[in-house]
Amino acid sequence: MTTADVLPRLLSLAATRFGKSVDALSAGDDFFESLGIDSVEAMSMITALEERFGIEIPDYEVQDVRTFEDLAAVIARRV
Amino acid sequence: MLEPAAYSSLGELLADALVQWKTETALLELDRARENARLRYSDVGRAVAPVARWLESVGVGPGDRVALMMSNQARWPIAALAVFLRGGVLVPLDYKLTGEEQAALLEHSGSRVLVTEAPLLRRMKTRPRVALLVSDATEAEAVGCTRFEDLVLEGEAPACVPRRRDDPACIVYSSGTGGRPKGCVLPHRAYLEQLGALLRLFPMRPGHRTFSVLPTNHAIDFMVGFVGPFACGATVVHQRTLRPEFLVSTMRDHAITHMALVPLLLAAFERALDERLDARPAWQRTALDLLGRANLELTRQRPSPDLSRRLLRPVHDAFGGKLEVLFCGGAFVDRARAERFYALGIPVAIGYGLTECCTVATVNDLRPFRADSVGRSVEGVEVSIHAPGPDGIGEVWIRGATLMLGYLDDPEQTARAITPDGWLRTGDLGWLDATQHLHLVGRSKNMIVTAGGKNIYPEDVEAAFDGVACEEFVVFASSYLWPRDVALTSEALVAVVRPRAGQSEAEVGRALSERNLRLPEHKRIEAWLPWAQTFPRTASLKVKRDPLAEQIRQGAGARSLLPLTAAPTAVFARSR
Numbered sequence: 001m002t003t004a005d006v007l008p009r010l011l012s013l014a015a016t017r018f019g020k021s022v023d024a025l026s027a028g029d030d031f032f033e034s035l036g037i038d039s040v041e042a043m044s045m046i047t048a049l050e051e052r053f054g055i056e057i058p059d060y061e062v063q064d065v066r067t068f069e070d071l072a073a074v075i076a077r078r079v
Numbered sequence: 080m081l082e083p084a085a086y087s088s089l090g091e092l093l094a095d096a097l098v099q100w101k102t103e104t105a106l107l108e109l110d111r112a113r114e115n116a117r118l119r120y121s122d123v124g125r126a127v128a129p130v131a132r133w134l135e136s137v138g139v140g141p142g143d144r145v146a147l148m149m150s151n152q153a154r155w156p157i158a159a160l161a162v163f164l165r166g167g168v169l170v171p172l173d174y175k176l177t178g179e180e181q182a183a184l185l186e187h188s189g190s191r192v193l194v195t196e197a198p199l200l201r202r203m204k205t206r207p208r209v210a211l212l213v214s215d216a217t218e219a220e221a222v223g224c225t226r227f228e229d230l231v232l233e234g235e236a237p238a239c240v241p242r243r244r245d246d247p248a249c250i251v252y253s254s255g256t257g258g259r260p261k262g263c264v265l266p267h268r269a270y271l272e273q274l275g276a277l278l279r280l281f282p283m284r285p286g287h288r289t290f291s292v293l294p295t296n297h298a299i300d301f302m303v304g305f306v307g308p309f310a311c312g313a314t315v316v317h318q319r320t321l322r323p324e325f326l327v328s329t330m331r332d333h334a335i336t337h338m339a340l341v342p343l344l345l346a347a348f349e350r351a352l353d354e355r356l357d358a359r360p361a362w363q364r365t366a367l368d369l370l371g372r373a374n375l376e377l378t379r380q381r382p383s384p385d386l387s388r389r390l391l392r393p394v395h396d397a398f399g400g401k402l403e404v405l406f407c408g409g410a411f412v413d414r415a416r417a418e419r420f421y422a423l424g425i426p427v428a429i430g431y432g433l434t435e436c437c438t439v440a441t442v443n444d445l446r447p448f449r450a451d452s453v454g455r456s457v458e459g460v461e462v463s464i465h466a467p468g469p470d471g472i473g474e475v476w477i478r479g480a481t482l483m484l485g486y487l488d489d490p491e492q493t494a495r496a497i498t499p500d501g502w503l504r505t506g507d508l509g510w511l512d513a514t515q516h517l518h519l520v521g522r523s524k525n526m527i528v529t530a531g532g533k534n535i536y537p538e539d540v541e542a543a544f545d546g547v548a549c550e551e552f553v554v555f556a557s558s559y560l561w562p563r564d565v566a567l568t569s570e571a572l573v574a575v576v577r578p579r580a581g582q583s584e585a586e587v588g589r590a591l592s593e594r595n596l597r598l599p600e601h602k603r604i605e606a607w608l609p610w611a612q613t614f615p616r617t618a619s620l621k622v623k624r625d626p627l628a629e630q631i632r633q634g635a636g637a638r639s640l641l642p643l644t645a646a647p648t649a650v651f652a653r654s655r
Contacts (some may be wrong), residue, residue: 038343044323059320059322064202064205
């Protein structure tokens with residue numbers, strides 16, 4: 001799966017989870033900023049994404065990730 | 080428990096623990112729901128031996144520094160124990176720093192060895208030129224270093240090298256931000272004194288299970304998630320992922336009894352609890368609320384975990400039903416949140432300390448529970464208020480056996496931090512009440528502590544704003560500018576900006592927000608203050624911070640701050 005395949009599903013999950021409109025989110029956004037979440041909430045979003053994609057992402061792979069695009073790339077590598 | 084007063088070094092105490100508690104479970108390592116490792120104290124002894132022999136083979140002897148940089152896992156205490164057995168000085172590095180920051184601290188510490196894990200080594204741009212012991216490395220990565228997995232297991236551990244109480248045990252960096260590193264050199268005496276005092280307040284025993292989630296390099300978890308449980312034959316539980324849902328499920332599945340955390344995690348637990356309670360019918364929530372109030376009345380003088388568990392079973396079941404106490408420190412704890420947990424029968428012991436004085440200087444001993452204060456000084460520690468004003472508020476000074484020997488290779492900063500008669504100037508402002516409980520109100524030093532327990536110095540953040548569109552620019556801690564008006568649970572970084580002629584507030588706000596986004600969340604500026612006067616500067620054109628701060632205090636209050644759109648996410652309701 002490519003980053004481009006993952007991205008729309010990621011954005012839709014993030015929007016639903018934090019009550020945002022999916023149109024308001026774009027790939028290059030800092031997800032902490034555009035979702036208004038802290039690092040703990042971000043981690044729980046990543047767990048939800050793992051369930052959606054049926055993968056496990058070690059914490060260290062997402063430690064420096066801040067944008068939807070980069071997160072999609074991490075997921076795409078493992079799907 | 081092993082009596083710390085009977086030992087002259089951490090190495091001797093920990094070596095004895097491996098024998099004394101040999102049949103008890105020492106370490107339990109989990110990865111999500113899977114169990115990676117379960118080691119009895121005797122197994123830990125067998126795991127320590129090859130690491131200690133390897134350290135010996137690369138020449139580590141008494142007084143040599145060994146850096147340990149690993150996320151929380153069974154190998155952390157195993158490696159630390161091996162260093163102490165060799166008489167080495169442990170340099171625990173924060174695995175959450177950036178690769179550059181880690182490399183700088185490693186270099187500064189003068190360590191001759193680094194024990195780490197491959198994902199962290201990959202983040203360092205260049206491989207450090209020290210002997211390397213690495214876990215989880217691939218064949219290619221293993222060139223030029225030794226893999227944990229390749230150590231030969233058979234054979235005896237070398238005998239514990241004796242150390243004196245005043246010899247250095249650890250060098251702990253008090254702040255990971257840029258600028259001048261401060262390596263606190265803490266002697267064995269500091270740890271042994273602190274350990275004895277804390278275990279008398281919060282006894283542990285075999286069968287207790289401590290959940291180690293804060294990085295163990297952090298002074299609090301080093302005590303609560305390593306040395307404390309080892310001295311008492313308790314079990315340390317590690318979870319390789321720090322997602323809140325796995326933390327809660329680990330607490331539940333492994334009936335955790337003790338845990339150290341920072342306010343950020345306490346907030347996450349409260350959310351997990353609320354989600355669980357919200358799923359219940361309204362009448363049950365009302366009943367729980369009433370039971371919570373009854374519990375608060377019945378346990379006002381001291382906690383009674385058994386009673387609270389019976390009264391509030393659904394709450395306790397969510398956390399495994401055995402929780403005795405949560406230690407919360409590293410930053411400032413929201414009073415209402417701590418009180419809520421106490422009402423639910425989960426005591427939150429609030430402590431206050433600095434890396435410079437080991438783990439804690441003051442702690443709430445829960446007799447009775449009070450969340451309005453950071454507690455009383457622990458045995459062996461003196462706390463005084465220096466030069467108090469008419470309101471009793473002054474700088475908090477600390478003295479006692481738990482103090483560091485000084486900052487590594489930095490007599491200048493050491494002399495600034497510790498007075499000739501041995502008082503540590505904390506830079507925090509506070510007052511002592513009639514029962515000698517300490518109350519913190521603000522800071523006399525320009526820094527903030529985030530809810531995650533990170534110390535942030537405004538000077539280190541300013542570089543990210545170099546060249547931002549304005550005349551003049553400087554960053555302050557709000558708790559330093561207005562120590563009596565800003566609660567320490569809501570302190571933040573704020574910019575003071577002199578706009579250009581004709582530049583609107585909106586323009587300045589946009590320019591700052593844009594730069595803010597480039598910074599990690601905890602280093603972002605939350606608000607800014609427009610300031611029309613020219614900043615006072617030295618002959619070399621550096622901003623004179625203290626005089627400027629004084630001018631601002633005279634001229635503007637915290638209410639004049641303008642919020643920024645890319646501000647950090649508020650964990651607590653900000654009160655200004």
